[in-house]
Amino acid sequence: MTAQDVDLVVVGAGMSGIAAARFYLEVHPESRLVILEQDTCPGGVWNARRSYEGFWTQWTVGTAEFSDLRMPRPPDEDLYYDFFKSKHTTEYLENYVDQHRFGGRSLRDRITFEFQVKSIKKQNAVWVVKGDSATFHASKVIVASGLTSNPNMPNLPRENYFDAPIIHQETFGQSSVLSSPNLQKITVVGAGKSSADMVYACVKAGKIVSWIIRASGTGPAFFLSPKGKGPYKNAFEIGSTRIAGTLSPSVLTPDNRWTRFIHRTNLGQKIVNAVWGGADKETREGADFDRRKGALKGFENLKPKAPLFWQNGPGGLLNRTDFWETVAPNVHVFLDDILELDTKLVRLKDGSEIVTDVLLCGTGWNAASFGFFESADLLRLGLPHPLVDDPAEEAALWARLQEQADHEILHKYPILAHPPDHPHKSIRTTPYRLYNGIAPLSDESIAFVGYTLVANYFRGVECQAIWATAYLDKKLKLPSVEDRQAEVARLIAWCKRRYLSNGERGNFVAFESNFYTDKLLLEAGLSSHLKGWFRDYFVPGIAQDMAGLKHEYIAKYGDGNVPVSENK
Structure with missing residues (x-):
């Protein structure tokens, strides 16, 4: 088994992994970055292996792309109210990993396909990412294995x-x-x-x-x-x-x-x-x-x-x-x-x-699929883990924070106090306890991209990638740990009130996608995506709204090696 020292490991070459790797390389073009993908091709749920003729997108032309590369408009026979067949997203992502080159290498060149990550563990301030054929040592990790990696099969007696x-x-x-x-x-x-x-x-x-x-x-x-x-x-x-x-x-x-x-x-x-x-x-x-x-x-x-x-x-x-x-x-x-x-x-x-x-x-996916982490790290990093594994003190802390948040939420939004009778699907794990759905409260060298359910994943993961890059480079002025805990608890409590069964994991922001991505960008000190109050509120958001973010980011933070205090 070979061992390789790199700067950043990205786990997953789906949409979120591609976005995370691309933006990090925009800031660090010479970075030793590797992308590990268990499948045979890029794109995740939109990859060529999963595609079929009757598979259509839930997004539209102009929104289903990243801000730095336009997607060619599909032919009319593949369009319906500007929704389109998923094969065009597949082709777009395939082209994307080929066209983006940094330090003489394309994104595709950096992907190791058919690589099953077996374990991710931090040892002496270095992340050790192991698979069957290789081990990588990195100072930073972005986990982007996504919410659609492990099929959920129903219970089928006999x-x-x-x-x-x-x-x-x-x-x-x-x-x-x-x-x-x-x-x-x-x-x-x-x-x-x-x-x-x-x-x-x-x-x-x-x-x-x-x-x-x-x-x-x-x-x-x-x-x-x-x-x-x-x-x-x-x-x-x-x-x-x-x-x-x-x-x-x-x-x-x-x-x-x-x-x-x-x-x-x-x-x-x-x-x-x-x-x-x-x-x-x-x-x-x-x-x-x-x-x-x-x-x-x-x-x-x-x-x-x-x-x-x-x-x-x-x-x-x-x-x-x-x-x-x-x-x-x-x-x-x-x-x-x-x-x-x-x-x-x-x-x-x-x-x-x-x-x-x-x-x-058509039974979906095992949403919390972090089998490459040990139980202790699931707890430490704020990832979903069995409720029975939650230490009593930890469970009591989060219960108290969520109860406090719940009172505030019901005061502001009284409609949420009266949900209808409904069949409820509870979960047997803790919700995500990640700040902004990305960052653990205990470790600033690892980020999770693509685990927040938003209406437009292109926009969502591109903004998460930008925030995660600033976070890993320690460019952000984060609130105190206590304030971050309170904010995480607030999102969890609100999700459960607002989206009932879908909100159980604390990561469902379907109708609030624009405000979620605004929060990420504004925390990173970026605002070029805003066009003025009328356009911001009444004109649909498209990918090209964010076309200036890369240049704004680099102008603000430089090459990623200068402390934020020196960029003021």
Whole structure:
């Protein structure tokens, strides 16, 4: 086994790892930087291995790119309200790692593919990153393995009796499900967009499709119309404005006259309820779950269980003109749990039996996947770890901080005190305890990028990469540890109130993405992304808004080796 000394190890060559490596090299072009990737190609969930024809993005042209390289506009046949097929994101990221060169080497040249990180441990102020074939010693580490690295497989009793393929969404693109004439009866399990994509693709391929959504889960996903309103040509444009973000009661939004009015007065709350209620009603009426003509029995099982405002379960945007028209008359939908498998048979708890040639699992990912850290380091670094492993003193501290934060949140946002009845999915681990979702409270030589759920990952991880670079270079004036603890607890408490099941991990900021990224950039002393109050609030944010950040950063901090005090 070889050992190599480097300056920075980046774990993961998905979108977040690519962004982190690129910006760090913009500041340190001669840095000995290595990217370790377990897959065979870059891009993470958007890589070539996972792609398939029916896979579409949830973002739009002009937003789905990094600020320093434009993505060519896809052809019209691959567009729907400016949403587009995911293969264009795949091509973009492939080109990105080739076109960016630093110190004579491209980003791709720095990626070690098919490298499974086995352990990451700090020894004598040096990080030791071990894999099967090599060990790296580094003074700094950025972990960017992401939220979609380890497939979450459902509990399938008597799985060994099931004489048919079981395929997770991760490998669906590599499978022969759509093309094989021997695979005609398809069963999909899962409630979210990945399941919906596979269901739709299978119906279009002429398959007989059954769709199982667990009764014990949070229920079916909300699938919103992609259409825009007024000056906005699509729903993503609306969600990309800060004014839309202010309609979410959040600890991340500015505390000003408008937000105090909209969230702390009776009239303001009526406005909030009307806006969110209108979107909820439009979504349900568009699907017409109870009365759609020609729908198979069970179509009504796709009706979301909780109001849209609360985002208690999965969600997504419709990016096909005929999604409901395709699903309703062709798909048998079951709202039940799997009892057991048998020979080419899925048996449900209500006694229903589904004959199937293949079982597709759109069941998501194990979100807290940090198996390369020892238990003690999970605790030390503020990463999710089993609740039973949380020391009593530590658990009591965070419980007290979150309780204090909860009182403050309910005072500012009384609407959050009254969630609807909803199926709740609790977790058995602690939430993320990272400052800004990036930085441990105990170690300034390691950062975590890509673990905060935002609406636009391109924007989110690019801003995280900038903040993380400044953090690792000790350019930031951080609050005290106590103040950072209080802020982390505030985000955790708010997430649990605002997003219910989705908020359990303390890393869900779907409708507050702009304010989250603003916070990161402003803490780093950067403001060139701001264009004036009217444009900032009412014009959708696009990648090119941030095109000046690299130059602003370098002008402020130089080459990364000068202390911040000398840059004033």
